[in-house]
Amino acid sequence: xxxxxxxxxxxxxxxxxxxxxxxxxxxxxxxxxxxxxxxxxxxxxxxxxxxxxxxxxxxxxxxxxxxxxxxxxxxxxxxxxxxxxxxxxxxxxxxxxxxxxxxxxxxxxxxxxxxxxxxxxxxxxxxxxxxxxxxxxxxxxxxxxxxxxxxxxxxxxxxxxxxxxxxxxxxxxxxxxxxxxxxxxxxxxxxxxxxxxxxxxxxxxxxxxxxxxxxxxxxxxxxxxxxxxxxxxxxxxxxxxxxxxxxxxxxxxxxxxxxxxxxxxxxxxxxxxxxxxxxxxxxxxxxxxxxxxxxxxxxxxxxxxxxxxxxxxxxxxxxxxxxxxxxxxxxxxxxxxxxxxxxxxxxxxxxxxxxxxxxxxxxxxxxxxxxxxxxxxxxxxxxxxxxxxxxxxxxxxxxxxxxxxxxxxxxxxxxxxxxxxxxxxxxxxxxxxxxxxxxxxxxxxxxxxxxxxxxxxxxxxxxxxxxxxxxxxxxxxxxxxxxxxxxxxxxxxxxxxxxxxxxxxxxxxxxxxxxxxxxxxxxxxxxxxxxxxxxxxxxxxxxxxxxxxxxxxxxxxxxxx
Numbered sequence: 001x002x003x004x005x006x007x008x009x010x011x012x013x014x015x016x017x018x019x020x021x022x023x024x025x026x027x028x029x030x031x032x033x034x035x036x037x038x039x040x041x042x043x044x045x046x047x048x049x050x051x052x053x054x055x056x057x058x059x060x061x062x063x064x065x066x067x068x069x070x071x072x073x074x075x076x077x078x079x080x081x082x083x084x085x086x087x088x089x090x091x092x093x094x095x096x097x098x099x100x101x102x103x104x105x106x107x108x109x110x111x112x113x114x115x116x117x118x119x120x121x122x123x124x125x126x127x128x129x130x131x132x133x134x135x136x137x138x139x140x141x142x143x144x145x146x147x148x149x150x151x152x153x154x155x156x157x158x159x160x161x162x163x164x165x166x167x168x169x170x171x172x173x174x175x176x177x178x179x180x181x182x183x184x185x186x187x188x189x190x191x192x193x194x195x196x197x198x199x200x201x202x203x204x205x206x207x208x209x210x211x212x213x214x215x216x217x218x219x220x221x222x223x224x225x226x227x228x229x230x231x232x233x234x235x236x237x238x239x240x241x242x243x244x245x246x247x248x249x250x251x252x253x254x255x256x257x258x259x260x261x262x263x264x265x266x267x268x269x270x271x272x273x274x275x276x277x278x279x280x281x282x283x284x285x286x287x288x289x290x291x292x293x294x295x296x297x298x299x300x301x302x303x304x305x306x307x308x309x310x311x312x313x314x315x316x317x318x319x320x321x322x323x324x325x326x327x328x329x330x331x332x333x334x335x336x337x338x339x340x341x342x343x344x345x346x347x348x349x350x351x352x353x354x355x356x357x358x359x360x361x362x363x364x365x366x367x368x369x370x371x372x373x374x375x376x377x378x379x380x381x382x383x384x385x386x387x388x389x390x391x392x393x394x395x396x397x398x399x400x401x402x403x404x405x406x407x408x409x410x411x412x413x414x415x416x417x418x419x420x421x422x423x424x425x426x427x428x429x430x431x432x433x434x435x436x437x438x439x440x441x442x443x444x445x446x447x448x449x450x451x452x453x454x455x456x457x458x459x460x461x462x463x464x465x466x467x468x469x470x471x472x473x474x475x476x477x478x479x480x481x482x483x484x485x486x487x488x489x490x491x492x493x494x495x496x497x498x499x500x501x502x503x504x505x506x507x508x509x510x511x512x513x514x515x516x517x518x519x520x521x522x523x524x525x526x527x528x529x530x531x532x533x534x535x536x537x538x539x540x541x542x543x544x545x546x547x548x549x550x551x552x553x554x555x556x557x558x559x560x561x
């Protein structure tokens with residue numbers, strides 16, 4: 001659409017109240033931005049990543065194959081089944097069958113109790129002695145001692161009696177064999193001695209019943225007849241005890257007990273129940289994953305994400321990223337973003353200056369005020385001396401009757417191409433100018449996002465300048481004067497979309513001008529200012545331009561330097 005038609009369309013929209021308000025534009029933009037932020041938050045969330053991961057898996061051949069394998073599982077032939085069968089087989093072997101019968105029996109309990117008793121240990125000790133060769137040797141030795149001592153006693157006594165008949169009484173004096181007499185005397189002395197007289201008693205003591213061993217033997221016989229010991233011995237000597245002991249000493253018992261523990265475990269019971277159930281898939285991890293996938297798929301966030309993923313309303317945020325923003329929410333102007341003089345005044349003079357044709361002087365921030373998140377630039381009637389710059393004469397002192405304010409990003413932010421916007425409300429007065437414009441380091445080129453200075457409050461200029469100031473024949477001014485709204489009554493959002501192929505001006509989102517020739521191709525910075533262009537009535541001052549916010553966007557992944 002041509003610029004004349006764009007102007008007519010805007011007038012008609014304004015006449016019928018169809019130009020959106022700045023507030024409605026902001027509300028719509030905030031809503032879309034919030035939705036886009038939600039889209040990006042979901043897109044970067046673990047929730048969406050998990051959904052995508054699950055979606056890929058549950059729709060894969062591997063998932064279908066796994067489901068088939070799960071439903072094909074049977075208890076028979078499974079590892080739990082094989083362990084159960086092995087357990088049964090072991091239980092049928094003689095040692096383990098006996099072990100199972102004996103392990104909790106009264107016989108075993110009695111035997112184990114007796115094993116710990118002193119009586120059974122005493123019985124074993126006695127039995128070991130009386131059934132040993134040592135006892136046999138003892139008996140033989142005892143008999144030999146008795147026999148020898150008895151023979152000695154009888155032989156000595158017989159010899160003595162024989163000699164006494166021969167030499168006893170007076171016969172001894174008549175004897176001629178003195179050797180036999182001497183022997184008789186010796187034997188008589190021996191026989192009459194206490195020691196010899198004790199021999200019968202000693203022989204009697206050598207009888208078995210009179211020995212300590214006999215007492216032990218009687219104890220042994222007594223223990224042998226006790227029913228509790230006989231019961232323990234019968235069990236000890238039984239075949240089942242042999243088999244029981246064999247089971248204890250075998251590795252099979254360890255295996256059997258491990259299998260018993262397993263078959264009594266919750267793990268086995270759960271596995272058996274699962275493998276014998278009809279719908280195994282519903283009990284599987286894969287089914288849990290499927291349920292998780294379906295819950296995510298049906299969740300509000302995921303449904304909303306895919307419904308809006310390819311919505312055209314997010315094209316702006318997909319294409320553009322914010323490169324500058326200030327909503328003047330601080331207590332003072334952000335000096336890291338804004339200069340309060342012309343850029344070159346700060347760079348060359350560290351002072352403010354104005355153009356020679358200006359009727360006002362830009363104070364260094366004195367005509368700026370931040371109130372409730374709004375920057376207010378005041379133009380006042382006020383005498384002041386300051387510097388003016390003339391292309392032919394340079395800087396010189398000048399007296400001014402008016403003061404005003406300026407802000408610019410020359411020191412902090414410059415950008416080639418992009419979107420530059422500001423939400424602004426301006427007081428109107430004849431010869432009072434409010435401007436939002438972009439320039440590079442040189443005077444030209446220049447893009448005026450708006451310039452508001454005409455007699456009618458319902459007209460605003462949108463311009464672009466190009467050329468070389470040193471060659472007037474090259475200077476060009478391209479502009480449109482837009483009417484239809486009283487631009488001093490309400491806030492409006494003024495915007496340019498600057499691309500290599502052209503510039504588009506918008507007011508409250510409505511395109512009002514286009515330009516395709518003489519497009520600047522160098523980085524520019526933003527300037528907002530007010531000032532006096534000519535004679536102005538004193539009653540019309542002070543006046544202000546209110547700036548709610550300023551922002552810039554750049555296309556993603558492009559060079560804007």
